[in-house]
Amino acid sequence: MPVLSQALPDNRPPAESHAFNAFRGSLIGIAEALPGISGGTVALIIGVFERLIGAASQLAAAVRALLTGQGRGRTVSETRRVDWRMIVPLAIGMVLGLLLSARLLAPLVSEHTGHAYALFFGLVLASLWVPYSGSGQRWTAAHYALALAFAVLAFWLTSLSVAASADNPLIVTGAGAIAVTALILPGLSGSFLLLALGMYEPTVDALNDRDIAYVATFGLGMLVGLAVAVKSLRWLLHHYHHMTLVVLTGVMAGALRALWPWQGDEPDRVLYAPNEAVPERLGLIVLGFLVVAGVLLVAHRRQHPRRSRGRHARVPTRRW
DSSP states (O other): OOOGGGGSOTTOOHHHHHHHHHHHHHHHHHHHTSTTSOHHHHHHHHTOHHHHHHHHHHHHHHHHHHHTTOOHHHHHHHHHTSOHHHHHHHHHHHHHHHHHHHHHHHHHHHHSHHHHHHHHHHHHHHHTHHHHHHTOOOOOHHHHHHHHHHHHHHHHHTTSOOGGGTTOHHHHHHHHHHHHGGGGSTTOOHHHHHHHHTOHHHHHHHHHTTOHHHHHHHHHHHHHHHHTHHHHHHHHHHHSHHHHHHHHHHHHHHGGGGGOSSBOOTTTOOBOOSOSSHHHHHHHHHHHHHHHHHHHHHHHHHHOTTOTTOSOOOOTTSOO
């Protein structure tokens, strides 16, 4: 797969390289703040997905060595393997893009919740194509039944919002650990997972209010997730790739409950039939769907430039 960095001359000055990586990181950060637009998909489009996942794997190994007491030497050795020249500016750009996007999205979500959820619903609905088609294998009746079972489970779980416990450090840490798993698979949005848990608005508010305690606790959860959840998900994708994507498809479909544009406020989250602003919200659903469909089309053409009309777009998480 061609990457944008290869299009730059090899003798480019370091400042230009850092600025370019920071810009690419800002695009990922902006995408991560939008439920339904996966930062992994954007990383795939701009040509840093494989390097980013490789760096995440090395960081996970370093964090795991530190947490399990494998020794300072092992931790330092794993840390030195990380491509810091790419990761540092990329991370800075991601943080800046995330902060900017959160600042712009916070008023939209809080003041126009139904319209925002309609847009997010369309974004995630289109994203279901990624895990559904990602393995390139034909689904059987058993696969559909398994996906349906996990969809029902996810539908029920997303009715149990934990937003009322957003001040609980364990809940915040868990939310960070869950959200970071979105790094591993294009199509899975960390912000969508937070919305499904009811933790999206508390997290965005904490970023905008510079709530250091919340952000630090959330960051700790991301480190734990990086060391445990990401590694586990990579193992599942390597050994049970198709079944993992079947389950993921069901979970994402069931969790769409959290984004239904006509629902009660926290904490009841009762679902209603479309009863207000129906044309506007339906239009936003279609808009969100088309945005993600366009992003996925670009990603597919970059990954398969000679057969962009193929039926199934394979997700580059099959081989590790």
